[in-house]
Amino acid sequence: MTDSPAVWASHLRKRYKNRTAVDGVSFTVGRGEVLGLLGPNGAGKTSVIKMMLGLVRPDAGEVMLLGRPHTDPGSRARVGYLPELFRYQPWLSADEVLRLHVRLAGLKIGDRDRRESLALVGLADRAKDRVGGFSKGMQQRLGLAVALVAAPELVVLDEPTSALDPLGRADVRDLLLSLKDRGVAVLLNSHLIGEVERVCDRVVILDHGRVAASGTLAELLGRRSLRLSLTDVTAEAAAILEPFTRDGDVYTVALPEDVPALVADLVKRGVRVHAVEPARMSLEDRLLEVLRENS
Amino acid sequence: MTIVLTIAALTLQEASRRKVLRSLGVLTAVLLALSAWGFSEISSDYGGLTSGEAKVAGSTVLNLVMFGFSLIAALGTAFLAGPTLSGEVESGVALAVMTRPIRRMQVLTGKWLGLVAFGTGFVTVAGVAQFVIVHLTVDYWPPHPVTGLALLAGQTAALLTLGVLFSTAISPMASGIVAVGLFGATWIAGVVGSVGDALGNPSVAMVGTVSRMLLPTDGLWRGAMNSFQDPALLAQIGSGVEESPFLSMQPLTGVYLLWAAIWTALVLSLAAVSFQRRDL
Numbered sequence: 001m002t003d004s005p006a007v008w009a010s011h012l013r014k015r016y017k018n019r020t021a022v023d024g025v026s027f028t029v030g031r032g033e034v035l036g037l038l039g040p041n042g043a044g045k046t047s048v049i050k051m052m053l054g055l056v057r058p059d060a061g062e063v064m065l066l067g068r069p070h071t072d073p074g075s076r077a078r079v080g081y082l083p084e085l086f087r088y089q090p091w092l093s094a095d096e097v098l099r100l101h102v103r104l105a106g107l108k109i110g111d112r113d114r115r116e117s118l119a120l121v122g123l124a125d126r127a128k129d130r131v132g133g134f135s136k137g138m139q140q141r142l143g144l145a146v147a148l149v150a151a152p153e154l155v156v157l158d159e160p161t162s163a164l165d166p167l168g169r170a171d172v173r174d175l176l177l178s179l180k181d182r183g184v185a186v187l188l189n190s191h192l193i194g195e196v197e198r199v200c201d202r203v204v205i206l207d208h209g210r211v212a213a214s215g216t217l218a219e220l221l222g223r224r225s226l227r228l229s230l231t232d233v234t235a236e237a238a239a240i241l242e243p244f245t246r247d248g249d250v251y252t253v254a255l256p257e258d259v260p261a262l263v264a265d266l267v268k269r270g271v272r273v274h275a276v277e278p279a280r281m282s283l284e285d286r287l288l289e290v291l292r293e294n295s
Numbered sequence: 296m297t298i299v300l301t302i303a304a305l306t307l308q309e310a311s312r313r314k315v316l317r318s319l320g321v322l323t324a325v326l327l328a329l330s331a332w333g334f335s336e337i338s339s340d341y342g343g344l345t346s347g348e349a350k351v352a353g354s355t356v357l358n359l360v361m362f363g364f365s366l367i368a369a370l371g372t373a374f375l376a377g378p379t380l381s382g383e384v385e386s387g388v389a390l391a392v393m394t395r396p397i398r399r400m401q402v403l404t405g406k407w408l409g410l411v412a413f414g415t416g417f418v419t420v421a422g423v424a425q426f427v428i429v430h431l432t433v434d435y436w437p438p439h440p441v442t443g444l445a446l447l448a449g450q451t452a453a454l455l456t457l458g459v460l461f462s463t464a465i466s467p468m469a470s471g472i473v474a475v476g477l478f479g480a481t482w483i484a485g486v487v488g489s490v491g492d493a494l495g496n497p498s499v500a501m502v503g504t505v506s507r508m509l510l511p512t513d514g515l516w517r518g519a520m521n522s523f524q525d526p527a528l529l530a531q532i533g534s535g536v537e538e539s540p541f542l543s544m545q546p547l548t549g550v551y552l553l554w555a556a557i558w559t560a561l562v563l564s565l566a567a568v569s570f571q572r573r574d575l
């Protein structure tokens with residue numbers, strides 16, 4: 001059972017009226033893996049997630065969740081979900097919402113664990129308050145607690161930080177890292193590319209309902225490089241930098257094994273070194289590049 | 296089954312915490328107070344419920360008031376049924392709930408059960424209160440109170456099942472309005488039918504019969520009325536009574552009750568199919 005991936009989705013397709021929202025999307029999320037789902041608005045990310053979780057009927061394609069076909073409700077027993085549109089029963093208190101979800105998940109989770117879930121998202125002191133009086137950000141926090149409360153093995157987060165303040169975003173990043181440590185698989189759809197780059201093992205980029213690119217960060221972003229800001233570069237010094245690309249005084253080279261040795265070498269040859277920083281194409285640049293190529 | 300009961304309990308909790316309950320309570324109290332006043336007037340005018348006229352007046356007013364309750368129950372549950380399904384779909388509350396390891400059918404059944412319990416509870420409390428008022432003011436006790444209340448509860452259940460069906464397909468407000476509109480339409484068709492009966496016009500009478508088959512609320516309501524009124528009184532005053540929308544000559548047949556049950560089951564299954572196919 002645990003050999004099966006957390007999510008296996010194959011050739012998902014969905015049309016709404018005469019608009020194709022998802023057009024043959026396949027991907028997998030390994031156990032304990034954090035997968036980033038990226039793409040512009042309307043790319044079909046939410047539709048893919050909803051098909052996976054049985055909220056929307058795919059026109060074609062198959063999904064397995066944690067080793068079971070997604071048409072079997074039991075496949076969702078260990079899945080936590082924060083929808084893009086997060087709303088919870090306004091007439092219940094935060095703790096009652098969690099209690100409801102625990103019961104629907106068929107689990108026995110004690111008061112203390114529920115309180116911990118709320119504390120994790122910073123709502124410990126609002127447990128008894130009605131959700132109807134919560135701000136959007138607080139509701140999104142509650143949604144995170146709901147997604148995490150029933151001991152999930154897979155957590156699906158659709159834009160989990162859309163309503164959160166900077167502090168909340170940092171909390172979510174910490175949450176994601178702790179899920180990763182605990183071996184919980186995560187499917188993360190977020191526009192905060194910096195966060196995705198920090199926590200995701202792999203990325204799938206959707207555009208116009210298709211997979212435009214996918215792979216590990218290293219595969220997508222290429223090898224790491226080093227950026228040096230230099231003046232008084234002699235021909236002899238340039239030779240030891242070869243191969244390099246140059247933009248004014250900034251030279252970019254493949255990341256060498258021994259950075260201090262390279263710098264010492266350059267200084268010995270009379271080069272003035274102003275700055276040295278590791279560099280890599282950012283995921284954001286790569287995303288834009290993929291989307292431009294695609295259009 | 297735990298899932299169904301959990302959802303049913305949640306639906307009851309929702310009903311009790313929403314404003315619907317308060318409005319229902321106020322309406323009911325107003326109607327009870329008005330009827331208490333009305334009955335005490337009848338009692339003083341006729342000097343007790345001895346004469347035939349007073350009995351007709353008493354039975355008619357009792358049925359009128361019970362009709363008021365059935366209307367309140369119908370409105371209340373129909374306007375609860377809408378928000379509880381399509382409202383949750385529209386607002387997004389359904390998203391997190393439906394991704395738990397549960398079937399949509401279980402959610403639908405649970406909501407339905409909760410609403411039926413709510414409707415039955417309301418009809419029982421309001422009905423019994425009304426019986427007590429009638430008993431205290433004009434010393435009248437209906438011959439079959441339990442049957443009558445059960446039929447009223449059945450009427451409420453039939454209507455809210457229809458409301459649930461509509462709410463799987465259209466917006467919450469619209470589903471409530473359409474359900475209540477149909478309820479009113481069959482009641483009027485029922486009145487038209489009984490006028491046809493009284494005039495001996497079979498094609499006009501058909502209107503009532505057909506509408507009672509299409510939506511059993513009016514048929515169940517007539518059965519309920521029949522259980523609330525004194526049987527001796529109808530025999531006493533004879534024909535002409537059929538024209539009144541608030542008196543009923545015949546008790547319900549077993550076949551009709553069976554049909555009402557099948558009808559409700561059919562509509563609920565349709566709702567389940569419709570909800571199953573819906574994109575959330």
Ligand SMILES: Nc1ncnc2c1ncn2[C@@H]1O[C@H](COP(=O)(O)OP(=O)(O)O)[C@@H](O)[C@H]1O
Pocket residue numbers: 016017019020021039040041042043044045046047048574
């Ligand atoms: N319920 C719906 N009815 C009609 N069109 C929809 C519906 N949901 C999504 N779409 C369309 O499908 C496309 C993909 O939407 P979505 O999956 O929400 O994109 P994303 O989450 O990547 O922004 C969009 O063009 C959107 O307009």
Ligand SMILES: [Mg+2]
Pocket residue numbers: 045046047084
């Ligand atoms: Mg989206």
